[in-house]
Amino acid sequence: MPKVLVSDALSERAVEIFRERGIDVDFQPDLGKDKDKLAEVIGQYDGLAIRSATKVTDKIIAAAANLRVIGRAGIGVDNVDIPKATARGIVVMNTPFGNSTTTAEHAIAMMLSLARQIPQANASTHAGKWEKSRFMGIELTGKTLGVIGCGNIGSIVATRGVGLKMRVIAFDPYLSPERAQQLGVEKVDLDTLLARADIITLHTPLTDKTRNILSREALAKTRKGVRIVNCARGGLIDEEALKDAIDAGHVAGAALDVFAVEPAKEHPLFGNENVICTPHLGASTEEAQETVALQVAEQMADYLLTGAVTNAVNMPSISAEEAPRLKPWVRLAEMLGSFAGQVTESAIKEVEILFEGVASEMNVKAMTSAALAGLLRPQVGDVNMVSAPIMAKERGIVLSEVKRDKMGVFDGYIRLTIQTEKQRRSVAGTVFSDGKPRFIQIKGINLDAEPAAHMLYTTNADKPGYIGALGTTLGEAGVNIAAFALGRDKEGGDAIALLTVDDVVSDAVLEKVRDLPHVLQAKRVEFDVE
Ligand SMILES: NC(=O)C1=CN([C@@H]2O[C@H](COP(=O)(O)OP(=O)(O)OC[C@H]3O[C@@H](n4cnc5c(N)ncnc54)[C@H](O)[C@@H]3O)[C@@H](O)[C@H]2O)C=CC1
Numbered sequence: 001m002p003k004v005l006v007s008d009a010l011s012e013r014a015v016e017i018f019r020e021r022g023i024d025v026d027f028q029p030d031l032g033k034d035k036d037k038l039a040e041v042i043g044q045y046d047g048l049a050i051r052s053a054t055k056v057t058d059k060i061i062a063a064a065a066n067l068r069v070i071g072r073a074g075i076g077v078d079n080v081d082i083p084k085a086t087a088r089g090i091v092v093m094n095t096p097f098g099n100s101t102t103t104a105e106h107a108i109a110m111m112l113s114l115a116r117q118i119p120q121a122n123a124s125t126h127a128g129k130w131e132k133s134r135f136m137g138i139e140l141t142g143k144t145l146g147v148i149g150c151g152n153i154g155s156i157v158a159t160r161g162v163g164l165k166m167r168v169i170a171f172d173p174y175l176s177p178e179r180a181q182q183l184g185v186e187k188v189d190l191d192t193l194l195a196r197a198d199i200i201t202l203h204t205p206l207t208d209k210t211r212n213i214l215s216r217e218a219l220a221k222t223r224k225g226v227r228i229v230n231c232a233r234g235g236l237i238d239e240e241a242l243k244d245a246i247d248a249g250h251v252a253g254a255a256l257d258v259f260a261v262e263p264a265k266e267h268p269l270f271g272n273e274n275v276i277c278t279p280h281l282g283a284s285t286e287e288a289q290e291t292v293a294l295q296v297a298e299q300m301a302d303y304l305l306t307g308a309v310t311n312a313v314n315m316p317s318i319s320a321e322e323a324p325r326l327k328p329w330v331r332l333a334e335m336l337g338s339f340a341g342q343v344t345e346s347a348i349k350e351v352e353i354l355f356e357g358v359a360s361e362m363n364v365k366a367m368t369s370a371a372l373a374g375l376l377r378p379q380v381g382d383v384n385m386v387s388a389p390i391m392a393k394e395r396g397i398v399l400s401e402v403k404r405d406k407m408g409v410f411d412g413y414i415r416l417t418i419q420t421e422k423q424r425r426s427v428a429g430t431v432f433s434d435g436k437p438r439f440i441q442i443k444g445i446n447l448d449a450e451p452a453a454h455m456l457y458t459t460n461a462d463k464p465g466y467i468g469a470l471g472t473t474l475g476e477a478g479v480n481i482a483a484f485a486l487g488r489d490k491e492g493g494d495a496i497a498l499l500t501v502d503d504v505v506s507d508a509v510l511e512k513v514r515d516l517p518h519v520l521q522a523k524r525v526e527f528d529v530e
């Protein structure tokens, strides 16, 4: 039974779902804050469910020997070392929509609070001061709202802004003009936004490109009296520069839900009368927390129990419906890759994968990832479906995928062709109705072979006596042949043999086979079979 650790304050709904799905779950909502304790225990879990308080660093990942999935009950995954997780084959999932409305509403609440100094006025009134003349606000109607990052949350904020009769401008390089028009916003470049906005609200993820997007220089380009709302990530603003701009009277106020270092127990802006702060509450509504907890638990359970992948940031999706049907094809793809990888010794330059018939109607991304993992494993060792596409890219391998309708006798098949510095190789296979993979073609030569734990692959000139000599050589070496698949392109042409044997083919036996007349090559091929 898979075991999951919930190391953050997720709604109990997640725990219920894991239990309902038959997953063993430990709910320790404060554990994520203790990185040493987390590193100590993480090795025993298959899944880790988190919010923003758990930092999944390379140290945690290195200690997570059995971890297969990290589920973020929320959107931002900047607290997870994704390259490290990917390299270890850990799927990282989030819930990209579950808390977006709630967070957008928080940004609007922060904007209204900032415009009318509601938190300050509230504290003063509770203190019995009745400072009616101290709190002079600004009206939002007709003001310009500048949205930086107009994705899910930014666009909800934008439409709410339009509803408040504000002029909304947005900077987002990936926002299409059609979408901008649909939202009723004007798409502008960053400098224009900085120069025109009365209120700036941030809604980009924190990445190397967006870090410090409101830098000292950017803040200097804003209008005097601008107000800034940040319900995205602390690292998007140069906090020191913001403090200086507020102290200088250039920025009239800021409403911050997020901070460069969290939990923020002390901060240069704390105590500033023009600054409103909340402790990363953007996603904290009953509705959003219930939704993200439920979603993340379902997604993680699906992956752990069926292999279905939803909302992963480092792997193609596989739906729960297609997962069982896809599984044998993914396995076949990995075996085809593995075969090609094992018989290839030089650097791979190109990979072409043809999906025909039923194979072309399935999730080819998953099959491609599996084929690449199988292909690269003999050369690089620790690689899997999650890390393989990135590793292939890093090695400069050019990949092409072709889908084709059924043309031949098989309902569907996959053909993998690789181009190395020296030669071109191809291997094709299908899945039979028993769900088992079969190799149906190697080097364009038809055959029928079931992948097995220990195999011997030879190519030879099609001359009489070779098969007998091969059998005798193996027999004399005490190697028992379990299955013998043969094929040739034409009489007297090129021939191939793929033999299943009971034990590992030793180097000595390989040498003897290579010494036989007419042999062109002989290779040991092994597969992980259940
Ligand atoms: N305070 C809180 O509790 C919460 C904070 N968040 C934060 O909000 C962020 C945004 O969430 P969503 O809107 O759901 O993400 P999203 O991915 O839907 O939208 C992000 C937008 O930023 C844009 N973008 C990316 N790089 C950019 C750049 N260099 N300049 C301008 N725009 C850029 C993208 O094109 C995209 O449209 C999350 O990544 C997360 O960090 C999310 C939920 C709750």
Ligand SMILES: O=C(O)C(=O)COP(=O)(O)O
Pocket: 051, 052, 053, 073, 074, 075, 076, 077, 099, 280, 281, 282, 283, 284
């Ligand atoms: O979903 C996000 O990106 C958030 O920032 C929400 O964070 P939280 O789950 O409240 O710690």
